[in-house]
C-alpha cells in the first residue's frame with residue numbers, strides 16, 4: 001500500500017510543479033487554491049460517511065461495499081493533494097502512523113490527561 005502511495009506522491013508532486021490546469025485535474029485544483037481543495041476534502045468526507053452507512057451489514061461483493069471503497073479512495077486522493085499543496089506528502093502521515101504503531105489509543109489518551 002505504501003508503495004502505491006509513494007508512487008502517487010511522485011505523480012501528484014510532478015503535476016503540482018509542472019502540469020497545466022487544462023490537462024491535469026490535480027494541477028487545476030492547485031490553480032484554484034487551498035479553499036477549493038478543502039471543499040473537495042469536505043465533500044469527499046461527507047460522501048464517504050454516507051457510503052459507509054449504506055455499506056453497513058452488506059457483503060464485500062455488494063455495490064454498497066464497493067462504493068465505500070471508492071469513496072475512501074476519493075478522500076485519500078484529495079487528502080494527498082491537500083498535503084502536497086501545503087508542502088507535505090504521504091510519507092509524513094505514514095511516519096506518524098508508524099510512530100503511533102503499537103501504542104494503545106486508550107493509553108495515549110490516559111497519558112495526556114495526566115499532564
Ligand SMILES: N=c1c2ncn([C@@H]3O[C@H](COP(=O)(O)OP(=O)(O)OP(=O)(O)O)[C@@H](O)[C@H]3O)c2ncn1[C@@H]1O[C@H](COP(=O)(O)O)[C@@H](O)[C@H]1O
Nearest residue numbers: 008011012015019023024025026027028043073074077078
Ligand atoms: N487518483 C486520482 C483520482 N481520484 C479521483 N480523481 C478525480 O477527482 C475528481 C473529483 O471527483 P468527484 O467524485 O467529486 O467528481 P466530479 O463530480 O467530477 O466533481 P467536481 O470536481 O466537478 O466537483 C474526478 O474528476 C475524478 O476523476 C482523481 N484524479 C486523479 N487521480 C490520480 O492523479 C493522477 C494525476 O491526475 P491528473 O492530474 O488528472 O493527470 C492520476 O494519474 C491518478 O493516479
